[in-house]
Amino acid sequence: MIELKNLSTVFGQGTVNENRALNRINLKVNEGDFITIIGSNGAGKSTLLNLVAGSLSPTEGAVFLNGRDITREPEYKRARYIGRIFQNPLLGTASNMSLEDNMTITHKKGFKWLKRSLNSRLREYFRSELKQLNMGLEERMKENLVMFSGGQRQALTLLMMVLSKPALILLDEHTAALDPKNAEIVLELTNRFISEYKLTAMMITHNMSHAIEFGNRLLMMDKGEIIFESEGEAKRELTVEKLIDRFHQIRHKTFEDDKTLLSE
């Protein structure tokens, strides 16, 4: 479905600070894939998602969606079929607007016209969908989102994104800013929605056991390259120890060097 061909990103090209954030990445994401991505800070995970989402343009290479070259398509156009959740729970919703207004804007993608679609039928639909979150939010539809916790807002962002039926979802450490309990809840919801709605997803995580537990494919990144990939049966048999061993084999690094990989 999504295909990345020979994708490279260089920051500060031609300067002393030249930094090759991604180095000739080739990746094919199939429909229904749930890919988890791990790697130390600066490995290029977020850059990779930024290129897929369109908030960054690659220095070289191209992005294809179902065979169509979308490399030059701006982010807002790609957003109509690519859903994205950020680490910062405030980025997915508007704080100074009520829950129902937020949902009116987000439950469908694309330009909004001069009509008022929020009516009792839509409210009823929102109410029934909100019940899935088990957070009691269906009783707080007129409240402004400033009143909600980070976990609640991230769960909402997730629900609203799922309702807009994106072809691909990108999760950029979307539970990292939450407390452990809320992170667990949001992650469970993510997993449930992905399998229930048969979504295609790419998820960055710092937590190796999550990367192993969720999804059907796993990518390990380092210094702008995908250094290890595992899927299906082989992925199911992975353990955290095996992953670390693999990393050592490939990069010939000592344990001290890759503490960052293990952090969090």
Next chain:
Amino acid sequence: MRFSGFPGDERIRFIFGKRDGKSMIEGILVEGLIYGIMVLGVFITFRILDFPDLTVDGSFPLGAALMAQCILTGVNLWLALLIAFAGGVMAGVVTALIHNHLKVPNLLAGILTMTMLYSVNIRVLGNRANVPLLNEETILTKVSEYFSGVIPDEYILLLFFIIVALVIKTAVDIFFRTDLGMTLGAMGNNEQMVISQGVNPKTLKTIGVGLSNGLVALSGAFAAQYLGFADVGLGQGIIISGLASVMIGEFLIMKSNRIGVLTFCALIGSILFHAVVYFGRYYGYLIKMTPNDLNLIKGILIIILLVLAQSGKLKKVSRKVVAEK
């Protein structure tokens, strides 16, 4: 007539001249309501879009100039209002385009358009800086004639502008309750969210800033008819008046997320602001103030409001900390 270089002087003469028999209260209210339409525009850019737009200093006299020229050339008066509105929209669109496509900061984009509009406005006025309308037929003279005898003369304009302001306020309220309006509100709050929805924020900014300046020009069109002239200097300090009015409204009335309440606050703020200016103008001599000092007073008023708003914020924060403990 003493020339002071301050356009307000003629206003004073007109409003408080004996031949009209207008009262102080009516002067404040009518002027507050006319300028209130402009305040609604400023409220949209500053508070909803988070796009500080200085175009208004140019689009206000643009509306006045277009209206004056239409009156002089005998264009249908209601069509003239529409032309003034459209002119304002175009001015706003120019600012938005400069900001969007040349990646110029929004403040600078507004200043650019405002500066260019100064020349445009003189052109519209027929290469003159001031066009008098005192003996022309305007919407206001028509309305006054029509209702003369039905309603006491001194209340006709007041009632007319109450209705006009409420109609425009309601239209703005309805707009911001549509899907498009809500998305504009979301953009001022969180631009990334709008991008994630597949909406181009540049398009939204163009619509929002255009709409805002359309209202400002409409306000200018009414002001020209009320004052009895269009002057290229009419826009001087409009942004400050608008901002001060918005802040007074917010300061006095409880915070709310209901658009109807917010626009109502903007109108009330405008009336109160004009009351302050009125007293400065008429009783300022007691502290040896002249009309030329008014801009200084307006600026100081905004600073005082900012200080008050911030100390209010500080109080809230400290209260919250105490509550959490």
